[in-house]
Amino acid sequence: MSHLQRMLDLLPPPYTVAPDSVVAGLLNVVALEMDALQEDLDLYQRSHWIGTVFRLREAEKIGALLGIRRLDWEDLPAYRERLLALIVSLRQGAIGPSEIRGFVFDYLSNIQRVLDSTYVPGLEFCPDAGAAYAPLAGHPRFRPLAVVENPHRMRTSGTLQANNGRVAYLFRWKERNLGLDDTVAEFQVSGAITRTPVPILLNVTTGQLIGYKGRLRFGETLEIRQQKPGVSNLAAATLDGRDVTAALFSVQGFHMGDSLSAGKADPKPSLPSLARGTNEWIFLAIGIYDIPGLDRFFFAMPDDQLREGAFDETRFDHSLFPSGTAAQLRMTWMETEPASFEVRVPRYIVVAPDDAGSRHEQVADALRGSIGRLHAAGVRAVVTFEPFIEEQRQETRFRVGIITLDPEDGPAGEGDRFVLGGRFGDSALGGSRFE
Numbered sequence: 001m002s003h004l005q006r007m008l009d010l011l012p013p014p015y016t017v018a019p020d021s022v023v024a025g026l027l028n029v030v031a032l033e034m035d036a037l038q039e040d041l042d043l044y045q046r047s048h049w050i051g052t053v054f055r056l057r058e059a060e061k062i063g064a065l066l067g068i069r070r071l072d073w074e075d076l077p078a079y080r081e082r083l084l085a086l087i088v089s090l091r092q093g094a095i096g097p098s099e100i101r102g103f104v105f106d107y108l109s110n111i112q113r114v115l116d117s118t119y120v121p122g123l124e125f126c127p128d129a130g131a132a133y134a135p136l137a138g139h140p141r142f143r144p145l146a147v148v149e150n151p152h153r154m155r156t157s158g159t160l161q162a163n164n165g166r167v168a169y170l171f172r173w174k175e176r177n178l179g180l181d182d183t184v185a186e187f188q189v190s191g192a193i194t195r196t197p198v199p200i201l202l203n204v205t206t207g208q209l210i211g212y213k214g215r216l217r218f219g220e221t222l223e224i225r226q227q228k229p230g231v232s233n234l235a236a237a238t239l240d241g242r243d244v245t246a247a248l249f250s251v252q253g254f255h256m257g258d259s260l261s262a263g264k265a266d267p268k269p270s271l272p273s274l275a276r277g278t279n280e281w282i283f284l285a286i287g288i289y290d291i292p293g294l295d296r297f298f299f300a301m302p303d304d305q306l307r308e309g310a311f312d313e314t315r316f317d318h319s320l321f322p323s324g325t326a327a328q329l330r331m332t333w334m335e336t337e338p339a340s341f342e343v344r345v346p347r348y349i350v351v352a353p354d355d356a357g358s359r360h361e362q363v364a365d366a367l368r369g370s371i372g373r374l375h376a377a378g379v380r381a382v383v384t385f386e387p388f389i390e391e392q393r394q395e396t397r398f399r400v401g402i403i404t405l406d407p408e409d410g411p412a413g414e415g416d417r418f419v420l421g422g423r424f425g426d427s428a429l430g431g432s433r434f435e
Contacts, residue, residue, distance in 0.1 A: 002031060002035065007027045007030070007031060048062075050062050050080055050083055050084060050087075051080070051084070053076075053080075054076075055076075056070075056075070056076045056079070059076055059079055059080060059083070060079075062083070063079070063083050066083075066086075066087065066090070068082075068083055068086055068087075071362070071365075071366055071369075073359070073362045074366075077114040078111060078114055078115065081107060081110040081111050081114055082107055082111070082366060082370065084106075084110075085103050085106040085107040085110065085370075086103065086107075086370055086373070086374075088102075088103070088106070089102065089103035089374055090373075090374070097147040097149060097341065099374070100147050100341070100343065100371065100374050100375070101145065101146075101147045101343075103370070103371075103374060104145060104147075104343055104345065104367065104371075105145060107367065107370070108120055108345070108363075108367070111363055115352070115353075115356065115359060115363075116353060117350070117351060117352040117353065117356060117359065117360065118349065118350065118351035118352075119347060119350055119352075119360050119363060120145070120345060120346060120347060144346065145344070145345060145346065146343075146344045147341060147342070147343055147344075148341060148342045148343075148344060149340075149341045150180060150336050150337055150338060150340060150341070151336075151337055151340065151341070151342040151382075152334050152335065152336055152337070153179075153334070153335050153336075153337050154332060154333075154334055154335075155332065155333050155334075155335045156330070156331070156332050157173070157175055157330070157331035157332070159173040159174065159175065160173065160329055160330060160331055161330075165190075165328040165329050165330055166325045166328060166329075167283045167325070167326060167327055167328075167329045168283075168308060168323050168324060168325060168326050169283070169284065169285050169297075169298070169308070169323045169326050170282065170283070170284070170302065170306060170308050170323075171282065171283040171308075171326075172280065172281065172282050172283075173280075173281055174278055174279065174280050174281070175274065175278070175279050175281060175331070175333075176277065176278050176279070177274045177275060177276050177277060177279065177333070177335060178276075178335065178338070179276065179335035179336040179337060179338065180276075180336040180337075180338045181276070181336050182273050182274065182275050182276060183273065183274050183333050183334055183335060183336070184226060184233050184271040184272070184273050184274060184333065184334075185201075185203075185271060185272055185273075185274045185331055185332070185333045186223075186224060186225045186226065186271065186331070186332050186333065187201060187222075187223075187224045187329065187330065187331055187332075188221055188222070188223050188224075188329070188330040189212070189216065189221070189222040189224070189327050189328070189329055190216065190219070190220065190221045190222075190327060190328035190329075191215075191216030191217050191218050191219060191220045191221075191327065191328075192218065192324075192325050192326055192327050192328065193218045193325075194218075194324070194326075195215055195216065195217055195218065195293065196215060196216040196285070196326055196327040197214075197215035197216075197285060197287075197291055197292070197293025197297050198211060198212065198213065198214070198215065198285055198286055198287065198288050198291055198293065198297055199211065199212055199216070199222070199283070199284075199285060199326075199327055200212075200283070200284040200285065200286055201272065201281065201282075201283060201284075202254065202256075202272075202281065202282045202284060203272040203273070203274070203279055203280070203281055204256065204279075204280040204281065204282055204304075205275060205278070205279040205280050206272060206273055206275055206279065207252065207253045207254050207255060208250070208251070208252055208254065208270075208272035208273060209250060209251040209254045209272065210224065210235060210248065210249070210250045210269060210270075210271060210272055211248070211249050211250070211260075211284075211286075212224075212237065212244070212247055212248055212249075213247045213248075213249060213288055213291060214239075214244065214247045214291065215291060215292065215293055216239070216327070220239060220240055221239070221240060222237060222238075222239050222244070223237065223238050223239075224236075224237045224248065224271065225237075225271075226271060227245075229334075232270075233270040233271050233273065234268055234269070234270055234271075235248055235250065235269045235270055235271045241395060245269070248269035249265045249266070249269055250265065250266045250269040250270050250271075250272070251264050251265055251266065252266060255304075256282075256301065256302060256303050256304035256306075257301060257302070257303035257304065258301060259301060260286055260288075260301060274333050281331075283326070283327070283329060284298075284301075284302075285297040285298065285326055286298060286299070286300075286301060287299040308323070337380070339378055339379050339380060340379060340380035340381070340382070341375070341379065341380075341381060341382075342381075342382045342383075342384060343367075343371055343381070343382070343383045343384070344384050344386055345367070345383065345384070345385050345386065346385075346386050346388075347360075347364075347385040347386065347387055348386075348387065348388030349388065364383075364385060367383055368383045371383050
């Protein structure tokens with residue numbers, strides 16, 4: 001009922017029978033002002049609620065109260081959905097995986113509806129943030145929305161990279177495992193131009209050793225990895241794609257100066273562990289019978305004091321002359337990153353209107369910026385978008401066209417004649433030579 005009708009109902013009927021009476025016209029002027037005032041009051045009330053606000057300026061003021069700034073590309077509906085999802089998550093604490101997962105699901109599902117697009121396929125069929133994606137869950141390459149706490153990160157030895165992977169006999173370096181747990185190290189060893197016989201890697205900190213009973217020609221690559229990642233530390237090795245696991249050996253509780261006797265080897269070779277904190281490593285090449293490599297390895301295990309000679313750094317009687325590059329070495333390990341989580345969003349297909357442009361990338365940036373607010377202090381948050389990838393694996397191999405002869409492959413001297421220097425009273429005149 002309008003204000004005019006309510007005022008006319010209060011007057012006697014003779015004054016209000018005719019709608020075009022003078023009294024009705026006079027009251028209508030007052031009623032119009034009251035209607036305008038009521039409309040202003042209604043708009044004022046609606047501007048205090050993010051769900052009913054109708055002007056972008058008022059929505060920005062509401063967001064300013066919580067420190068949530070509008071992005072340049074966001075209009076009122078898009079800004080409202082992000083603001084609502086963030087407010088709900090912030091009120092619930094915004095530090096647990098369920099709250100963060102709920103925010104990601106709410107924001108992405110609502111922004112898709114507002115922008116009439118599909119950024120995450122199957123998201124609209126998910127009844128809640130923890131359920132599986134019904135239409136795509138059976139696909140072998142489909143990964144649902146997930147929040148992974150303490151994700152695993154692949155680390156590479158920076159010390160070896162800085163040295164371009166070149167290592168010599170007795171090369172020592174240190175690596176730090178900054179993860180939550182102990183892990184295992186994997187290696188790639190490539191043969192040097194002088195060939196690399198019996199490469200051995202020792203973690204001096206843990207006393208674990210792994211080696212290869214064989215030699216690497218120039219350009220050949222030996223890969224030492226886990227047989228079953230995450231299940232056991234048993235090692236497996238391939239040489240240019242060929243399985244050579246049978247040639248691996250490992251020793252536990254090993255110390256520099258000990259002998260490499262067969263009785264100390266493990267029944268099955270295992271990778272050396274990388275303990276939390278700082279670990280000291282050393283590269284060795286120790287001679288093993290029946291494996292050619294004269295002048296390329298040492299027949300005795302050095303003690304812990306032996307070093308590669310360097311002026312003003314090493315002791316004279318505990319040093320060796322530099323032997324040059326013995327191998328190319330690369331070291332990697334999987335580290336459990338502490339105080340961090342990763343939001344993994346599948347983005348296998350993007351469907352958007354023709355005039356949307358790169359709106360899906362803007363939504364991705366908005367999600368990254370919002371996740372940056374939803375975590376405890378000192379916690380690292382990462383958002384990754386996983387595309388749908390079809391891959392066909394292939395392996396490229398090559399052989400270096402350089403032939404390097406081993407020293408022991410040279411002539412043994414069967415065709416040479418043994419002669420003596422001339423000496424009066426001892427040597428014959430025809431079989432002697434004078435120098």
